[in-house]
Amino acid sequence: MAMVLAVAACSDPTQDDTSGSGDDGASSGSEDTVLNAYLYQPPAAVFSPMAPASGPDQVVMNLIFDSLLGVDPDYDLYPRLAADLPEISEDGLTITYKIKEGLTWSDGEPFTSQDVLFTYNLMTNPDTGSPGASKFADVQGAAEVAAGTAETVSGFSAPDDTTFVMTLTKPNIGIVALTGNTMIVPEHILADIPAADMDTTEFFTQSPNVGLGPYIFQEYKTDQHVHLVKNPSFREGEVEIDEIYLRPVTSDVATAQLGTGEMDLVQISPADLETVEAMDGIEVGSGPGAGYIRTSVNEKKPYLQDVRLRQAMLYAVDRQQLIDEALGGHAQPVNTSFMNDALPDDLETYDYDPDRARELLAEMNWDPNQVIELSWIPGQRDRDTAATILESQLNEVGIKLQLKQVQPGELTDLMNNQSYDMTLYGGGNYATDPWAVYPINSCATWFPNGGNLSYWCNEEFDQLMLEANATVDEAARYDLYQQAARIENAEVPMIYLYNPDTIWAYTDDIKGFVPNGDFTNPFWNVQEWSLEG
C-alpha cells in the first residue's frame, strides 16, 4: 500500500477538470461542451439495425441514426423523420408515412423516402443476417423475399420523395409500433454492398459516420469509449452539447465517477440510490419500464396446469414487500401484461392473501410433496431477492419451491427441452402497442416459435388479440385489448412480479433531461439538453 501511495503522490493530480467542461486540452476548442455518459457494457460494435439486438449498440444507434417514429417516456409513438403518425387505410391494409421535407444526411446528401425503402428492404432480407425480418411477415411480398424468390418486397413503395407506403396481406395495426422505430440507413453509402456482406461491412462495424441522428459517430476506442460529435444537419437543428463520450465501465465505478465528476449521466440500481442521493450536485430521476419481471409456469407439466395453482402463487407472494425490499419502491406492481390504455381498471389485483392461497390449493387437492423448481440466471440483485422471497412465501402456503441457479446456456437448454417448471426472467415492451403481448401468450407462439414460455393457450384470448390488431378504430381496438387483458388476468399464464423503473443519476449541470424508462434511449430528447460548466 505504501508503494501505491508513493507512486500516486508523484503523479500530476489533474483529475478535477474532466467534469464535462471539455477542458481536457487535446481535443478541439476549449469552449466545447462535453458530456460523459455511462454505458452498461461495451458495445458489440455492429451499429446496424440488421444486427441482433444489443443494448449498448442501440444506445449509440439512437444517437447517430434516426427513425420514422420514436417512443417517448410515456411509451407513446411520436413522429421523428415522419411528418406525422402514419395514415392507416380503412381496411387496415395500407400504411402511409409522410416524411419531413428538406432533411439531409450528415454528409449533406438529401434524405428521401428512397432511403426508407432501401432500409426496410434490407430489414426483410434474410441474407443481411437480420433477425428482425419476421416483424415484416405480413407485408405483401415479404414471404417471397424470405424464401429467396424475390429481391425486394413488393409491398414497400416510395411513390414520391416524401411518401413511403407499406401494403399488407392482412390488417396488422401492431406492425406500426413494431417497425416504425427502425433506424434508417443511407442508401447512397450502402447501395453497392451485397446483402450478404451487410453485417460485416465497414460502415456498420468501423465507421457509421453518416446518419440522421443528433450526433455523428467519430470513433469507438475499443472497450473504452464511443466518441460522438453533434450533427449540424440534424432535423431539429444543431444540438447544444458539442460532444458525447459513452463509456463502458462497471456500475460501481460509474457511480464513483459521478462523484468525481468524470461521469455526467449514469443509470443506477436501486441499491446505489442512497449513495448517489448523498452526493452534491447530483439529481436522480426515474421512468417506468415497459416490460416486467415474471416467472413462467410450464403448463406442459401435468402438475402445473391448474389455474388455481397459479392464482394461489400470486396470492401467496407479497409483491409490494418485494418491490419495497428489493427495489426501494422503484417498481410498479403488475397483474397483467397489458399496460396504459389497454389496462382495464377492474382487474383482480391479487393482493397478498396467504389464506386465500391455501384455500385454492386445498380446493384443487394440491400435493404438498410435489416439488417445483424455479430456474433463473443469478446476478441481478432484484431478481435474486425475488427468487428467495418466492421460495420462502410459496413454501409457507404449502408449495415446495426449490431454487436452481443456472447459466444462460443452461437456461436455453431447459427451454429447448421444455424441462423447466418455472423460470424467472423479464423484459419486453408491452406499453407502446398491446399487440406485443401476443407473441408471449398465444397458442401459435409457444417457444421456440415465439416467447410463450408457459405454453398457455386460450383460444378466446387469441381471437380477441387477432381481432384487435385488425381493428383500425382505436377505441374499438383498445376495448378488445381490455377484454383480452381480463382473460389473461384471470387465467394467470405467468406469475406477474413487478415492472422495474429505470433510474438515472446525473449532474445538475444537465438541463432538459427527461428520464426515460427505456434504458437504451436516455438521449431521446437530447436536442432540448444543455450542459452548464
Add this chain to the structure above:
Amino acid sequence: MTAFVIRRILVNIVVFILIGIGVFLLVRAAPGDPVRMMIRPEDLQEGSEAFIQARREELGLNDPVLVQYGRWFLDAITGNLGDSFVNRQPVSGLLLERLGPTVLLMSTALAISLLIAIPLGTVAAVRRNTSVDYAAAALSLGVISVPSFFLGIVAIYIFSLQLGWLPSSGMSTPGGGGGTDVLQHLIMPAAILGLASAGPLTRYVRGSLIDELSADYVRTAEAKGAAPGRVVTRHALRNSLIPLITIIMINIPQMLAGAVVLEQVFAWPGMGQLAVRAVNAQDYPVIVGFALYVAALVLICNLLADLAYAAVDPRVKVT
C-alpha cells in the same frame, strides 16, 4: 542446446494442438446455443426460429463437431482463427487489438512486483527473525489474502473518489491521451496487480537468499574479508535469483488470471474483458482463441524459464 530448443518447441506444438482440440470440444459440450442466445426469449416472434436455423447453418453449427474442428483447424494453421459469432469480426483482430493494453498492464505490474519483492525479500532474509522480517511477512500474507478486485475497489474509493489523485477507470481520458495520461490510468491497476504477485515473490526471494547465505562460498567470502553488503548483493543474491526466474515465468500466466479480474474492475481495455464477454455470449471462436492465447503464453513462459535457467547458471546443462 539448439537440439534441445527444437525438441521442446516440437513437443510444445503437439501440446498446443491437443489443448486446441480439448478447448474446442469443451466449449461445444457446454449447455446452450450461441445463436439462440442472440434473441432473448421475450423477443421471439413467429419466424425467429427460421432465422435461428439459418444462422446455425451459416455458422456451421449443424455439422458434426469433428467436421467443425477440421474446418477450424485448417483455417487456424493459416492464422485465421475464425470470426466472432457476435460481431462477425476476425478473432485474431479482436485479440490483437487488446494485446497491447494487457501486455502493458502485465509488464508494468511485473516490474512493480520485482521492485518490491527483491529489496523486501533481501532485507527480510538478511535481518531474519527481526521486526523487519515479520513486517515483510505480514505484508506478503496480507496482499496474498486480500483478493485483488477488492483492493481495486478500495483503491478507487481512496485515490479517485476521496483524494481525486488518479482516474478511476479506463486507459485514457476521453479526448485526451498521451503518455502521462495513460501512465496515470495505469498506476492503480498495475500497482495492485504487482502487489498481488509481490507477496509470494517476496517469500521466495527471502527463502532462496537464506539458503544461499548459509552456503560455504558465502562463509569463504566473508572470511576473505569482503564487505558484508557486498557479500549479500554480489555473491548470495545473484545466486538466489536463479530459482526465481522459474517462479516468475510460472507466475506470468497466474498474473494474467489476476489481470482478467482487474481489467473488469478498472475497465482496462485488455483481453480479460473480451474473454468474459465471449464466455457469457458463448462466442465459441473467441473463447477458443483466448484459450489458445493463454496456452501459448504458458508454454512460451515455461520454455523461456528453462532456457533462461541454462543461460544464467552454467551448472545447468540442457540436452
